[in-house]
Amino acid sequence: MTQESQTGESFISHLVELRSRLMRAVISVIGVFIVLFLYPGPSVIYDALAQPMLASLPQGTRMIATGVITPFMVPVKVTLLASFVIALPVVLYQAWAFVAPGLYKHEKRLALPLIFSSTLLFIMGMAFCYFVVFKTVFHFIASFAPESITPAPDIEAYLNFVMTMFLAFGITFEVPIAVILLVKTGVTTVAKLREIRGYVIVAAFVIAAVVTPPDVISQFLLAAPLCLLYEVGLIFAAFIKKREAEAEAQELEEI
Structure with missing residues (x-):
């Protein structure tokens, strides 16, 4: 068998594996969607x-729906998002399972904690947005509405706003993971990241x-956690590098 044929078979096997992993991921989302669609609905x-x-x-x-099928489609979209x-x-x-075979042993040990922590942080970002940001921002905006106006938001516009905010805060809460990966992979150092803190x-x-939205409160509620989580990432990155240095020193002593 020639090297070209081996490379072709390897490429096809990777495509088959990728398709299998994608199908399992899609099936898991669809399975949760079916359950949520049936109950609670x-x-x-x-x-x-x-x-x-x-x-x-x-x-x-109450909120309003301006589209003909909007009262059906918007709740379905929300259920899909929750799924x-x-x-x-x-x-x-x-x-992770798709890329794991190409990782070193120490990289595999780091991958699973990163998957767990990134999932937890993303959900925490959405929860912070739902329980803190929405409550504060909506009441702040409502307090400025003239008495002659009765707010009646459209449900589709509200969904687009909510999804944008959830995505923004979910990604924001991933900052510690990004900082740790930058330091762990050697792209930069903790000292350099501390130097650019002002930027x-x-x-x-x-x-x-x-x-x-163009109000000070919502901007502060996003920027403040981002800065705080950046500092948290620096602390954990410094801790990880310290542990690695101690492990290397111990190995040299054993030798």
């Missing part, structure tokens, strides 16, 4: 998602100004 899930907005509206006010979040550990595990703070507020 898309309407209940959307009502829970809309609760922060409804709490800020005048009593008796993906619940199945996220399985999706990330399938991604990171400025960038955090610029990103918050672009992603969040």
Whole structure:
């Protein structure tokens, strides 16, 4: 067998493995979606998602749907989003299982904790957005509405806003993971990352100004956690590098 044929077979086997992992990830999301669709149902899930907005509206006010099929499609989209979040550990595990054969032993030991922590941090970011940011921002915006106006947000516009905010805060809470990976892979050092702390703070507020609504509170609620989590990442990265240095020193002593 020639080297070219071996390379071709290896490439095909990788494609087959990739398809298998993708199918398992999709099946896990669809499975959770079917369960949530049957119970508690898309309407209940959307009502829970809309609760922060409804709490800020005048009593008796409801949200509106301007599209013909919007009352059906928006709750289904929310249920699909919830299904993906619940199945996220399985999706990330399938991604890890695909790349694991090409990793070294010490890289495999790092991969699983990173998958677990990144999933947990992303969900924590969404929870912070739902329980803290939405409640604060919606009440702040409602307090500025003139008495002659009755707010009645469209459910599709609300869903787009919520998904953007969830994504922004979920990614923001991944900052410690990004810092650890940058240091762990040797791209940079903890000392250099500490030197650019001022630039990171400025960038955090610029990103918050672009992603969040044009009010100071929501911008601060995104920028402040980003800066804080950056510092948390530096602490953990320094701890990991210290442990690695101690392990290397111990190995040299044994030799």
